[in-house]
Amino acid sequence: MLPSKQILTHFGILLFPFVLPLPLPLNIKSIALILFAATLIFNVSKDGFLINKLVTDKIVVLFFWLFFLDPILSYVRGDGFYISDLRISFMVLPILCLLNKDWVEFYRSKILKTYTIGVFFYIFFTIGYVVYFYFISSKEFAVDYFLKYVTYHFLPYAIHHTYLGIYISFAASIIIFDKELKNGVKVFLCLILFLSIFIIASKLSILLFILVISFCLSVNFKYSFSKIVLFIIFIVLISTLIIGFFYLQTDLFRTLDISINNRERLFGCSFEGISDNLLIGIGSANIKGFIEQCDPTLVGMDTHNIFLQEFLANGIFGFTVLISLLFTFLRGFIEKKVILGIVLILMLSTFGLTENLLNLQHGVTFFIFFLLLFHYQK
Numbered sequence: 001m002l003p004s005k006q007i008l009t010h011f012g013i014l015l016f017p018f019v020l021p022l023p024l025p026l027n028i029k030s031i032a033l034i035l036f037a038a039t040l041i042f043n044v045s046k047d048g049f050l051i052n053k054l055v056t057d058k059i060v061v062l063f064f065w066l067f068f069l070d071p072i073l074s075y076v077r078g079d080g081f082y083i084s085d086l087r088i089s090f091m092v093l094p095i096l097c098l099l100n101k102d103w104v105e106f107y108r109s110k111i112l113k114t115y116t117i118g119v120f121f122y123i124f125f126t127i128g129y130v131v132y133f134y135f136i137s138s139k140e141f142a143v144d145y146f147l148k149y150v151t152y153h154f155l156p157y158a159i160h161h162t163y164l165g166i167y168i169s170f171a172a173s174i175i176i177f178d179k180e181l182k183n184g185v186k187v188f189l190c191l192i193l194f195l196s197i198f199i200i201a202s203k204l205s206i207l208l209f210i211l212v213i214s215f216c217l218s219v220n221f222k223y224s225f226s227k228i229v230l231f232i233i234f235i236v237l238i239s240t241l242i243i244g245f246f247y248l249q250t251d252l253f254r255t256l257d258i259s260i261n262n263r264e265r266l267f268g269c270s271f272e273g274i275s276d277n278l279l280i281g282i283g284s285a286n287i288k289g290f291i292e293q294c295d296p297t298l299v300g301m302d303t304h305n306i307f308l309q310e311f312l313a314n315g316i317f318g319f320t321v322l323i324s325l326l327f328t329f330l331r332g333f334i335e336k337k338v339i340l341g342i343v344l345i346l347m348l349s350t351f352g353l354t355e356n357l358l359n360l361q362h363g364v365t366f367f368i369f370f371l372l373l374f375h376y377q378k
Contacts, residue, residue, distance in 0.1 A: 012039030013107050016369070017115040021122050021167045023157040026361055033089065033365060040096040043103055057098055059375060062325040063090045063368075069314050069321060073280045084284070086361060089368050097372040104376050111373060112174045112340075119171040120189075122159070123196045129155050130199075143199075145254050151200045162355045163362040165205025166347055168193045169212045170370070173343045176216040194239070203256055208350055210239045212343055219339055263304055263354060269294035270308040274315075281315035302359060306352030309359070329371055341374035 016032040054060050067090040075081040097104050133150055134141045141147075152158050159167070172193045175186050190213065197205045214235055269291045273282060282290055287309065291298050303309040311319040326345060333341035348357060348367055357363035 009039055009043065010110075012036060013103070014110060014114045017111045018118045020115065020362075020366060020369070021118040021159070021164075021171075023122060023125060023155060023159065025157055029361070029365070033369075037092055037096055040100045040103065044096075044099045053098060054095055057094075058328050059325070059372075060094045060098060062321060062328065063094045065321045066318075066325060067091050069318055070284050073314050073317070074283045074285070076280060077283060079283055079285070082285075086364055087358070089365055093368055093372055097376055101376040101378075104373060105378055108373055108377065113178075116171045116174050119167050119193070122164070122167075123192065123200070126151050126155060126196075126200055148199055159362055160360065161200065161202040162205070162351065162357075163360070163366065165197060165201035165208060166351055166357075166363075166366065168197055168201055169205065169209045169347060170340075170343065172209065173212055173216050173340055176213070177340060194242075203253060203259070204351065204354055206239075206243060208347065210236060211350070212347065215346065216339070216343065262298065262301070265295050265298060266291065266301060266304050267308065269298070270303040270305065270312050273312045274308070277312070277315060279315045279317075281311065281313045281318060284309070284313040287312055302356050304355055306348070306355070306357050309356040329375060332375055336377060338374045338377050341371070341377075344370055344374065 012035050016029070016036040019029050019032045067084075067087050071081050071083055130147070130150060133139075133154060139146070148161075152161055172190045175181065175189050175193075178186070181189075194209055194213075197209055217235070272294060273287075273290055287302050288300055290312075291301055291303070303312055307319065307322065310322045314321075326348065329341065330345045332338075333345065344367065351357055355363075357367065
């Protein structure tokens with residue numbers, strides 16, 4: 001039997017990655033993240049806390065500036081100094097993970113498996129809810145846009161479809177690189193994840209999933225280059241047939257034109273604002289108001305682009321910090337050959353072109369948590 005302290009440590013470390021992809025209230029996920037941070041605090045060695053470690057670690061410093069740049073520039077612009085609680089984890093987690101690198105290394109595999117289990121829990125819970133919904137309602141079941149509407153607007157505490165696409169794609173990557181699973185099991189689990197995207201995730205998630213799977217397969221299997229290329233082509237063709245079936249036989253993609261049109265106008269307004277406020281931006285709190293003033297039909301929307309959002313909010317300074325942070329992570333992952341870390345950067349960069357992934361807790365906590373998890377890998 002495990003000692004009580006070890007049980008509490010397991011619970012404190014593994015609870016957050018499990019609840020992160022679950023349909024639960026955000027305050028529960030916040031408590032789980034606080035518990036994770038508290039567990040790391042209590043396990044910091046007495047000689048582990050050195051100030052010079054913190055001020056010389058580039059990741060810690062860049063996250064510091066990503067957190068404080070917006071309130072500092074807001075004060076400079078005369079809008080007052082304020083702190084965004086959404087990004088508090090930017091200040092806390094990098095420091096704790098740096099001071100607990102050995103703990104992060106020890107629990108990495110367990111964290112990834114626990115997170116993947118959580119993703120499948122979400123999928124199976126959604127299936128159960130859909131069965132329940134159509135059983136008690138007068139609607140006839142059909143694979144259509146209304147089904148997708150049900151899984152987002154009726155499902156209790158449903159996660160935004162963009163973040164679900166990221167969660168599912170990353171879970172598939174974890175499965176592919178799991179050395180304990182047989183290939184047949186990997187194919188079956190990835191197929192479940194892929195089909196679930198059509199019902200609960202965004203349209204871009206479908207393409208990203210194929211891209212991520214192809215990338216993971218190309219670096220995971222030690223076959224000849226020609227065989228890898230042929231296998232990826234096979235995956236793409238099969239995926240194209242599945243996508244074509246859903247596109248032609250259902251109306252799951254009926255909002256595609258609207259999404260594209262909205263983003264074209266959002267990007268146009270964003271570039272206009274950036275050109276007029278190149279140096280220090282307009283502040284994250286003012287972006288939605290600016291876009292609505294630029295185009296009155298875009299009510300309550302931000303830039304829907306992580307790079308444009310930071311550039312418009314904090315000017316060239318914010319954009320430089322964000323790019324430097326991503327490049328520092330990517331360079332470390334390439335040097336250490338951390339493929340899952342590269343996959344995370346790939347997903348953040350790709351999805352970041354059409355969504356502001358640091359606008360909601362589901363995006364902020366996911367990326368900082370897993371990027372740090374792989375950054376301190378030996």
